[in-house]
Amino acid sequence: MQRQAVRAQYFLRALWGWTVAALGAAIVLGGCASIVPGGDRRPPIVFVHGNGDDAAVWTTTLWRFESNGWPRNRLHAIDFPWPLARDDDTKAQPGRSSAQDQMRYLSQQVDAVLAASGASRVVLIGHSRGGYAIRNYIENGGGAKKVSHVILAATPNHGVWTGDFLPGSEFNGSGPFLAALNAPRGPRELEVTPGPKWMTLRSDGNDKYAQPDGRWLGRPGFATGVDSSSPALAGARNVALGPVDHREAAFGPRAFEHMWRFLTGDWPVRTAIVPESSPTLDGRIFRPETNLPMAGVRVEVYEVAPVTGERLGGPLHAHTTGEDGRWGPMPARPDVPYEFVVAAPGFATLHLYRSAFPRSSSVVHMRPEMLTDAQRKAGSVVTMTRPRGYFDLQRDRMSLDGAPLPGVTPGVPGVSSATLLLPSGPARTVVAEFNGERIAVRTWPAAANEAAVAELHY
Secondary structure, eight states: HHHHHHHHHHHHHHHHHHHHHHHHHHHHHSSSOOBTTTTTTOEEEEEEOTTTTTTGGHHHHHHHHTTOOOOOOEEEOOOSEEESHHHTSOOOOOBEEEEEEEEHHHHHHHHHHHHHHSSSSSEEEEEHHHHHHHHHHHSSSSSTTTTTEEEESSSSTTTTTTTTSSSTTTTTTTTTTHHHOOEEEEETTTOOOOOOSSEEEEOSSSSTOOOSEEGGGGGGEOOOSTTTTOOOOOSSEEEEESOTTTTTTHHHHHHHHHHHHHHHHHOOOOOOOOOOOEEEOBBBBOOOSSSOOOOOOOEEEHHHOOOTTOHHHHHHHSEETTTBEEEEEEEEOOOOEEEEEEEESOOEEEEEEEEEOSOBBBBOOBOOOOOOOHHSSEEEEEEEETTSOOOOOTTOOOOEEEOOOOTOOOOSSOOOEEEEEEEESOOOEEEEEETTEEEEEOOGGGGGGGEEEEEEOO
């Protein structure tokens, strides 16, 4: 009888939990009548990456929006062709883009999204330098009439530094670019362009690019003239997220919660990612240091054993990229880890190991790499990388091959990649672990110009 009573109690609790969850979902998905004038409850969102990045950094954010009911066809992450900024914005620099280049490309992408969706306005969400393109577009590119909401995550709106160091850089808070954007407007001396609603998200002291000392600029002891409040703007809703790092301020679950609430008026039902039964994966191969497609790259995908990283049969997918750089699409399973083999002429053959993809993604982007002389002399090379955050010794539980990550130092986190050079020997398993995400990779001979990468989702 006691066991039956316990079971009944458990069932009632579960039923109550399901009911609350269902009501919460209904409130979130239907409660906010319109967030854009004209009645659009779920307008298109354009996600804008930062310096040197690509659309793939938004992967988990896209999944979280989808998991809370935002339609996938209204979520757009763009790829700036030349993602790196110039040292001096006014001077041409090979492989680099100006603020005007970024603004023009963003304007084209917004117009394309509006035309395809039939929407009247978009939401713009930007990380770091991506926020500069957004602000410039709204202030100087006609975007104020096409954008309803702006979210700037870890954008150094008052600069990464001020003063005479690289005075023409976009990142110089006293340089011409930011000085113009931050010029006070109206009697309230606002720093935001009228029209859209604005929010900034920032770290409370743990952002490598919002520090009083220039250590992460390669100039320790240099007084930058900025602090953790650099991303805040007069006239915006300014939210400090606690000790998140520069990337987590855009791509972490706390950042997503505040994005959702700003757009809908309610907290999201969940930050967990809801798996799909049959995800589809796709993406592009980019030339190094660009987001330009690379043709002639052979991509093979293997299912691997979660514990050992060993292949479970032949390739599930194989494709040589064309002019668009696309390597897919590929049907996937939400409970299976994969090995992506990227073989580009003139580059190392990369074996990229990834955790299971719970949902579809069209931004599984990859770039070929070259091994250094030191890496070629090693028996094997294994890299662990975290694209959506940094490694924090004070906070994170992490290891690579059972040992602390090389090159990760105490203090404000600013390292997102750690590499092991292993001695020659038979192929074996190396495990990368980070806060519960575990990726098992196999070693490959560096002498044959091959290397392994464990790329974290979270």
